[in-house]
Structure formats: C-alpha cells, structure tokens
Amino acid sequence: MPRRIAALLLAVAMLATGVAALVQHPAAGTPKRTVDYVVIAGVAGLRWEDVDEKTTPTLWRMAERGSIGSLSVRSAAAPTCPVDGWxxxxxxxxxxxxxxxxxxxxxxxxVPIERPDRIGAYLPDQRATVRYNQEKQRWGAVPGALAESVRCTVAVGPGAAVAAARPFGRVDRYEPTLPAEPRDLLASCVLSIVDLGTVAGDDPAVRAAAARRADAALARLLAARPERSLVMVAGVSDTDQASRLHVAVADGPGWERGWVTSASTGRAGYLQLVDLAPTALAALGRPGPERLLIGKAATAAEGRPHDLAAAIAAPADADQEARAQRHVATWFFALLAGFQLALAVAVVPLLRRARRHGATAERPTPRRVIAAVEILLLAAALAIPAALVADAVPWWRTGHAGGVFGAVMLLALGLATAVVRFAGPYRTTLGPMGLVAAVAAVVVGADVLTGARLQLNGVAGYSALEGGRYAGIGTVGLGVTIAGTLLAAGCLAQRIRRSWRPAVIVAVGGAGVIVVGSPYLGADPVGAIALTAGVSIAAAISTGGWLTFARFAWATIAGLAVTAAFAALDLQRPAAERGSLGRFLTALADGTGGLTVHRSGAANVAALVSSPLSLLAVVAAVLVWFALLRPWGGLKRLFGIYPAVRAAMAGIAVAALIGGVLGGSALNVAGAAAALVVPMATLSALRVLDHATDRTHPPLVPPEIPWPPAPADERRPEPGAPVDTPAPADTPAPADTAASGGPAAAAPPTETPAPAATRTPAPHPGQDAPARDRSDRADAAAGNPGESATAEPKGVDVAAPAP
Structure with a gap:
C-alpha cells in the first residue's frame, strides 16, 4: 500500500506541475476604447466567393486596408435565416x-415595423420574441441587449431595425433606406446598424448583381462615416438550408492588415456572429452585460498575407472545405458504424469456436481466416486516425469530394495497417493493441501540436459551421486520445515490473492530460479532467486486484487535485478568456449555473439522438457485454493475464463517459474511443483463446535403463507365471518399468509418440510461440493480486492438464 500511495502522489505531483506549466495562458487584457463611433453593415448571404476587385471594388479596398476573416453565423435556429441572424x-x-x-x-x-414619429420606430412583436428566447431556447438570449448597452442607436433598413430594437421594441433612430447623405444620421448615435441587402441564390450572375448593389451602398456609407469610427461588414446569415461561412471585415484604428479573431474561436481568421456585439461595445469602451452576451470581443491578429487575393483565398477555401465536410463526415461515420457492427456479428462465432477448440477435439478455425479477421480488426481500429491524416490532402477542391476523400483515406488506412502488421511486436499477444494505440495517439497529438489544422473542418474533426469549436482538440480527437493514451500506457506498463506499472501509466497519461488541457494545445479543460480521472483509475488497479476503497479514495484525491489546479488557474484569467470550467464555476458563484447545466443537458440529448458515434458506442457496449465478457469471450482471460490492460480499459470507460457528459457530447467521446478499443480487445481476445489450446511438454528425463533392452528371458514375467531364473544382480532394473507395468517405457525416447493431450499446435501466423510462453509465464508467476484465479502461462491449458 505505501508503494501505491507513493505512485498516486507522484501522479498528482506530475499532473499538477504540467498543468501549472502549460495551462496558464497569457492574458490579453481588457480592450480599451479605441473609437468614438461604430458602424455595423450587414449583408445577408454575402460570402467571400462574391468578393472581387471588379464586382465589389469598395469592399475590396476596405478589406485590403483592414482585417478580414470567416464569419460563422450560428444562431439558435438551423439554418440561420436573415431574421435570426439580425x-x-x-x-x-x-x-x-x-x-x-x-x-x-x-x-x-x-417583421412589422411601426413609425409613430419621424425619428424612431417600434416593433410590436419584439416582446413576444424576447419571451420565446427566454422560455423556449436554452441560451437565455435577450434580443436588444446590444441596444440596451448604449444610449442611442441608429438603424437603417428592416434587418437593422430587428438588431437595434430594444427588448420592449423601441428603435431610437430609424430610416427604411440609406439616405443619399447619411453623414448626419450616422453621427447622431455612437452605434449605427445598416442593412445593405441580401445576396442569395446559386446563379452567379444574380449573386454578382446583388453584391454590386450592396457594394454601391457601402461606398456611400464609407464616404459619410464619422471621424474615429470602426466599420464592420458582415454576412449576417444564410439564405437557404445550406450553412456556409461568410464575410467579416473590420476597418478602423487598430485593424490594419490583419486577421480578425476572438477568444470564442481561439483561431486567427475566424469570428462568430455573436462576437460582433461585444466587439462594438469594447471598441466604444462600454461595459457589456456579461450574463447576456455569450460572444467575445474581436481583435486583429498578425500573419495575413500582404497580397489580398492570396489572403481572401484562405477563408474562401475554408468555406468550401466546411461545406464538403458536413456531407462527407455523415456518411463516413455511418459507414464506420455499419462496418464495425458487421464485424462484431462476424467475430462472435470465431470466439465461440476458439474456446470450444480449447476443450474438445474440434478442428480449429483455419489460420487464413483468423489472419484475415485480424487485418479487418486493425483496419476498423485505424479508420479514424486514417481519416484525420486524409484531411492533409485538399480533397474538397475536387469535383468529386466524397470519392477523392474515400480513396485517400483508404490509401492512408492501408499504409497504417501494413505498418502495424509487419512490425516486429505484432507477433506478440499485446503487440497489435499497443501499436495501434500508439499510432492513434501520435496522429492526434501531432495534429494538436501543430495547431489542429487537420481537425478544423476535417471529417474526423469539427466544423466551423457548427460553431462549437474552432481550435484545439475536438470530440472525436478526445475519444481517440483517451483510448490511445491509456491503451498504450497499459501495454507498456505490462512489460515492466509490477511495482513500477502505476508510474508508467502516470507518466504516459500525464503527457496526454497536458496535451488535452493546455490552452496552447488541446484547450479542453473538461477533457483533461476526464482523462485525469481515467489515468487515476488505471494507475490504481494496474498492479492487479480490484478497485478497493483505499485505491478509489487515492484516485479520487488525485483527480480532484488536478481539477482544482485547472479551476484555480482558469479563474485567474480575465473573464473574457476563461475556459468552460472557469465560466461554469463563475456561473455557479453568481447563481446562473442552472442555465449552463440546462445547455449541457440539451446538448447531450441532441448529440445522443443525432450522431452515428452514439451508435458506435452502443454497438461496442453490446459486443463487450454479450460476447467478450462471456466465459467463452476471452476478455476475462485477457484481463487475468494482463492486469495493466484491464486497468487501461477501465480508465478509458471512466474518462470517455465523463468527457462526453460534462462536455455536452453524450456518447460521442465514448463512441470514438470504442472505435479503437473494441476491435483491439477483440483481436487480443481471439489470440488469448487461440493460445489456450497450446500445450507444454513435461521435461524429458533420460530413463535409467540399459540400451539395448535386456534379452527376452530377462524381462519380467507375466503375472501368475512361474519364475524360472532371477535377473542377474549386476543388471539395473528399468526406472519406469515398475511404475508403468508394461514395456512401453523401454521404447527409445526419440520414437515415443506424444499423447493427443500433449500436442502443441502450430503457432499463430507470424508469431513466436516460445517468446509468448516466456512472457506470459512471467506474468502468471508474478503473483499479482487478482491474477492467480485466471492467469495462466500460454501453452498450458487449465481445463486439460498435461499428463
């Protein structure tokens, strides 16, 4: 117990040190007042493909001197129509x-707009809209919160009236169309919102004409802009069911030739529609209602290409990739779930046949069939990492995006499967599991370390159109990282002394926690806490035995220590830069935590019923419970021989469930983890069951008998026969004759046929049977708690002892 306590304390120390070193993100500071006026010009449906030097010359020049980016127009409705965007x-x-x-x-x-006077306007439906968002939606939005934060607001056009109306419906200044000389109107209030029209349809000519009209109105607006003003142009909504990324341009002091970004996206060149309101208030130096505004103030980031055409190509390409990703990801995960379901059904008879063969004389499954099934299991486990690698190729730029992605993914999958298949450790029982886990963890970790470019708008990543995440590690990546990190740690720990296994799991798992939780890298504190819980459980039971109260207590202490470290460091950051954990704790402190819990619960329900990953998790649970954990399934036998692997799988289950529920993704994290873990557990169970039929020959001791055999007249007579002549005194009696009662022991040792029960079947294709026997005997002989009842060295069948 002291050694285990020391290992768990080491876990706390390592994880706390890593978190303290990497989790503290440098504070950007609270934005100060930079302008006297803010003008927001919205064009519903405007995309970067509509912007060029000839069609929209005014917007082109504005983008050339200002900061640009891709705008995600997520709202409480799907799709975001113009009225929802405003x-x-x-x-x-x-x-x-x-x-x-x-x-x-x-x-x-x-929207009905009344004008009781010549100055402002009134929206009679505004109160009902506010009530609908408060009672029927889970975000607690208050339409008109932006207008309530300033003393006076100007609105031009019906869409602008919807955005500028106060919660009770009043619009301070209103004009149906932009006047020919709007200078006085724009200077009458510190905030102006202008509706420049809509760009809709698929016809390029129609879109170009609408964009040209909006550009002409923008030219009048820029000519009349007040001094020291910030002008933002935004494509505020979609125009049909196809969600897209839209235009975002900011021009004013401090916005010269950069990328727009915000704390809500964490990635240069990306902005959310909800960020525009806090950006306007921050530029004016006005405090915003923090409980009502979910967006974050935007800033300008460096790194934009000097050539505007090259700069615009990046957000336009991101829009094209995000549009293709949504369709391809749907059928990819649907096919993966179907493939794993079919593979689970096909592997059950092999499991039962392998176990029956261990106790009867039934012929085993042909080796070619077993080898083919193992290849399919490898491919199933490596499918998600291969899809992530395939996003390095710009498949979305082709005319057949789905087919090209499928071809690239299959090529990457074939290469990864071949690397694992022909690697040296593949011949051992745990070799495939350790290799696949290491490959998966390295692929996701390398992507996170290089900026998560493969996950952004990737098939195995997250989409900027959904607005949930723009940087760091996503839901699928978190599941793969949890599974790969803990499985690799378990396989590695199994190869060393029992007393050092917790330290190995802590070292490998601690590296994974830092990668997931650091804002420089994965930027997912909830995922880091979940992985910490899994690492603590795995370290506690990696030496064998059950999860006793003492082990559970120390694992809980380790998890709480790391959680407290994350929370303390997150709460020290400015309110606008806090992560999900810090925001939740702040909401609990000010009494608004119920809304956060409601959002998380609604997100869990939506993810549970709409994602193919939920089906993957359910299929995995059914296969494990009704097949692998049965007496003939082989998983219990695997756990008994390899306790570190059992500990790793227990930690994966705990971490995946915690990460999914707390992160609002239900079973998606568990589904991504199961896509890797269950095929590898099945492959290892097949091998363990196959090795259960091995036999170990007893040591051959040379018989102490003379050679050649004694003459016939010197042999023992038959029972009851008279004895004529006793054996000579100088002739030794055969050692085995008295015990065997027959002449069989006198046969030459080289010609003695082995009994049927002592046969040794041919080793698994590509496997070294003696090496397996030595490693498994060492595990079984270690005397680990919880192993003695089930562990056995390979080559010895407890159901049929060797004679």
Missing part, C-alpha cells in the same frame, strides 16, 4: 425569432 447580432447571443422549420429558401425579414 436577432443574434442584436442579442450578442444565439437567438431565433420562432421555431418554424425552413423547407427551401429562407424568407425575408418580414
């Missing part, structure tokens, strides 16, 4: 006008 802009939070479905093209901004 509402979200004015709320600084995900809002929607109603819950009516959109079957084709989005309707226009058909």
């Amino acid at each position: 509402l979200t802009l004015g709320a600084g939070n995900y809002a929607a006008r109603d819950g009516l479905p959109v079957t084709d093209a989005c309707p226009g901004v058909n």
Whole structure:
C-alpha cells in the first residue's frame, strides 16, 4: 500500500506541475476604447466567393486596408435565416425569432415595423420574441441587449431595425433606406446598424448583381462615416438550408492588415456572429452585460498575407472545405458504424469456436481466416486516425469530394495497417493493441501540436459551421486520445515490473492530460479532467486486484487535485478568456449555473439522438457485454493475464463517459474511443483463446535403463507365471518399468509418440510461440493480486492438464 500511495502522489505531483506549466495562458487584457463611433453593415448571404476587385471594388479596398476573416453565423435556429441572424447580432447571443422549420429558401425579414414619429420606430412583436428566447431556447438570449448597452442607436433598413430594437421594441433612430447623405444620421448615435441587402441564390450572375448593389451602398456609407469610427461588414446569415461561412471585415484604428479573431474561436481568421456585439461595445469602451452576451470581443491578429487575393483565398477555401465536410463526415461515420457492427456479428462465432477448440477435439478455425479477421480488426481500429491524416490532402477542391476523400483515406488506412502488421511486436499477444494505440495517439497529438489544422473542418474533426469549436482538440480527437493514451500506457506498463506499472501509466497519461488541457494545445479543460480521472483509475488497479476503497479514495484525491489546479488557474484569467470550467464555476458563484447545466443537458440529448458515434458506442457496449465478457469471450482471460490492460480499459470507460457528459457530447467521446478499443480487445481476445489450446511438454528425463533392452528371458514375467531364473544382480532394473507395468517405457525416447493431450499446435501466423510462453509465464508467476484465479502461462491449458 505505501508503494501505491507513493505512485498516486507522484501522479498528482506530475499532473499538477504540467498543468501549472502549460495551462496558464497569457492574458490579453481588457480592450480599451479605441473609437468614438461604430458602424455595423450587414449583408445577408454575402460570402467571400462574391468578393472581387471588379464586382465589389469598395469592399475590396476596405478589406485590403483592414482585417478580414470567416464569419460563422450560428444562431439558435438551423439554418440561420436573415431574421435570426439580425436577432443574434442584436442579442450578442444565439437567438431565433420562432421555431418554424425552413423547407427551401429562407424568407425575408418580414417583421412589422411601426413609425409613430419621424425619428424612431417600434416593433410590436419584439416582446413576444424576447419571451420565446427566454422560455423556449436554452441560451437565455435577450434580443436588444446590444441596444440596451448604449444610449442611442441608429438603424437603417428592416434587418437593422430587428438588431437595434430594444427588448420592449423601441428603435431610437430609424430610416427604411440609406439616405443619399447619411453623414448626419450616422453621427447622431455612437452605434449605427445598416442593412445593405441580401445576396442569395446559386446563379452567379444574380449573386454578382446583388453584391454590386450592396457594394454601391457601402461606398456611400464609407464616404459619410464619422471621424474615429470602426466599420464592420458582415454576412449576417444564410439564405437557404445550406450553412456556409461568410464575410467579416473590420476597418478602423487598430485593424490594419490583419486577421480578425476572438477568444470564442481561439483561431486567427475566424469570428462568430455573436462576437460582433461585444466587439462594438469594447471598441466604444462600454461595459457589456456579461450574463447576456455569450460572444467575445474581436481583435486583429498578425500573419495575413500582404497580397489580398492570396489572403481572401484562405477563408474562401475554408468555406468550401466546411461545406464538403458536413456531407462527407455523415456518411463516413455511418459507414464506420455499419462496418464495425458487421464485424462484431462476424467475430462472435470465431470466439465461440476458439474456446470450444480449447476443450474438445474440434478442428480449429483455419489460420487464413483468423489472419484475415485480424487485418479487418486493425483496419476498423485505424479508420479514424486514417481519416484525420486524409484531411492533409485538399480533397474538397475536387469535383468529386466524397470519392477523392474515400480513396485517400483508404490509401492512408492501408499504409497504417501494413505498418502495424509487419512490425516486429505484432507477433506478440499485446503487440497489435499497443501499436495501434500508439499510432492513434501520435496522429492526434501531432495534429494538436501543430495547431489542429487537420481537425478544423476535417471529417474526423469539427466544423466551423457548427460553431462549437474552432481550435484545439475536438470530440472525436478526445475519444481517440483517451483510448490511445491509456491503451498504450497499459501495454507498456505490462512489460515492466509490477511495482513500477502505476508510474508508467502516470507518466504516459500525464503527457496526454497536458496535451488535452493546455490552452496552447488541446484547450479542453473538461477533457483533461476526464482523462485525469481515467489515468487515476488505471494507475490504481494496474498492479492487479480490484478497485478497493483505499485505491478509489487515492484516485479520487488525485483527480480532484488536478481539477482544482485547472479551476484555480482558469479563474485567474480575465473573464473574457476563461475556459468552460472557469465560466461554469463563475456561473455557479453568481447563481446562473442552472442555465449552463440546462445547455449541457440539451446538448447531450441532441448529440445522443443525432450522431452515428452514439451508435458506435452502443454497438461496442453490446459486443463487450454479450460476447467478450462471456466465459467463452476471452476478455476475462485477457484481463487475468494482463492486469495493466484491464486497468487501461477501465480508465478509458471512466474518462470517455465523463468527457462526453460534462462536455455536452453524450456518447460521442465514448463512441470514438470504442472505435479503437473494441476491435483491439477483440483481436487480443481471439489470440488469448487461440493460445489456450497450446500445450507444454513435461521435461524429458533420460530413463535409467540399459540400451539395448535386456534379452527376452530377462524381462519380467507375466503375472501368475512361474519364475524360472532371477535377473542377474549386476543388471539395473528399468526406472519406469515398475511404475508403468508394461514395456512401453523401454521404447527409445526419440520414437515415443506424444499423447493427443500433449500436442502443441502450430503457432499463430507470424508469431513466436516460445517468446509468448516466456512472457506470459512471467506474468502468471508474478503473483499479482487478482491474477492467480485466471492467469495462466500460454501453452498450458487449465481445463486439460498435461499428463
């Protein structure tokens, strides 16, 4: 117990040190007032493919001197139609006008606007819209929160009126169209919101004409802009069911030739629609209602190419990739779930046949069949890492994006499977599991260390259109990282002395926690806490035995220590830069934590019923419970021989469930982890069951008998026969004759046929049977708690002892 306590304390020390070294992100500081006026010009449906030097010369020059980026127009509705986009802009939070479905093209901004005087306007439906977002939506948005944060607001056009209306419906200054001389109007209030029209449809000529009209209105607006003003142009919404990334341009003091970014995205060149309201307030130096605005103030980041055409190509390419990713990812995960389901059904008879063969004389499954099934299991486990690698090739730029991605992914999958198959450790029982886990963890870790470029808008990553994550490690990457890190740690720990196994799991798992939780890398504190819990459980039971109360207590202490370290460091950061853990604790402190819990619960329900990864998790659970954990399934036998692997799988289950539930993704993390773990557990179970039929010959001791055999007249007579002549005194009696009662022991040792029960079947294809026997005997002889009842060296069948 002192050694185990020391190992767990070492885990706490290592993880706390790593977190303290990497989790503290340098504070950017609170934005100070930089301008006297802010003008937000919105064009519904405007994308970067609509912007060029000839069609939109005014916007082109503005983008050339300002900062640009891709705008995600996520709202509380899907898709985000123009009225929902304008509402979200004015709320600084995900809002929607109603819950009516959109079957084709989005309707226009058909909102009743009354003008009781010649100055402002009134929206009679605004109170009902506010009530709908408060009672029916989970975000707690308050339409009009932006207008309530300033003393006076100007609105031009119906969409701008929706964004600038206060919660009770009043618009301070309103004009239906942009006047010919708008200078006085724009200077009358510190905040102006202008509706420049809509760019919709698929016809390039129609879109170009609409973009040209919006550009002409923008030229009048820029000519009349007040001094020391910030002008932002945004494509505030979609126009049909196809969600896209849109234009975001900021021009003003401090926004020269850069990329727009914000703390909500964490990636240069990406901005959310909900970020526009806090950006306007931060530029004006006005405090925003922190409980109402979910977005973060945008800033300008360096690194933009000097050539505007090359700079615009990046967000346009991101829009094309995000559009293709949504369709390809759907069928990829659906096919993966179907393939693993079919493989699970096919492998059950092999498991049962392998176990029956260990106790009967039934012929074993042909080696070629077993080898083919192992290759399929390897491919199933490596499918997600191969899909991640395939995103390094720009498949979305081709005319057949799905087919090209499939070809590239299969090529990467074939190469990865071949590397694992022909590696030296593949011949051992745990070799395939350790190799696949290491490959998966290295692929995701390398992507995170290089900026998570493969996961952004990738098939095995996350989409900027969904607005959930723009940087760091995603849901699928977290599941693969949890599974790969802990499985690799378990396989590595199994190869060393029992007393050092917890330290190995802590070292490998601690590196994974830092990669996942650091804001420089994975930027997922919830995932880091979940992985910490899995590492603690795995380290506690890696030496064998059950999860006793003492072990559970020390594992809990280790997990709570790391969680407290994350929370303390996150709470020290500015409110605008805190992660999900810090925001949740802040909400609990000010009494608004219930809304956060409600959002997480709603997200879990949505993810549970809509994601193919949930099906993967369910299929994995059914296969494990109804097949692998049965007496004939082989998994219990595997756990008995290799306790470190059992500990790793227990830690994976704990970490995946915690990460999915707390992260709002339900079973998605567990599904991604199961896609790697279950095929490898099945392959290892097949090998363990196959080795259960091995036999170890007893040591051959040369018989103490003369050679050649004694003459016939000197042999023992038959029972009851008279004895004529006793054996000579100088002739030794055969050692085995008295015990055997027959002449069989006198046969030459080289010609004695082995009994049927002592046969040794041919080793597994490509495997070294003597090496397996030595390693497994060492595990079984180690005397680990919990192993003695089930562990056995390979080559010895406890059901049929050798004579």
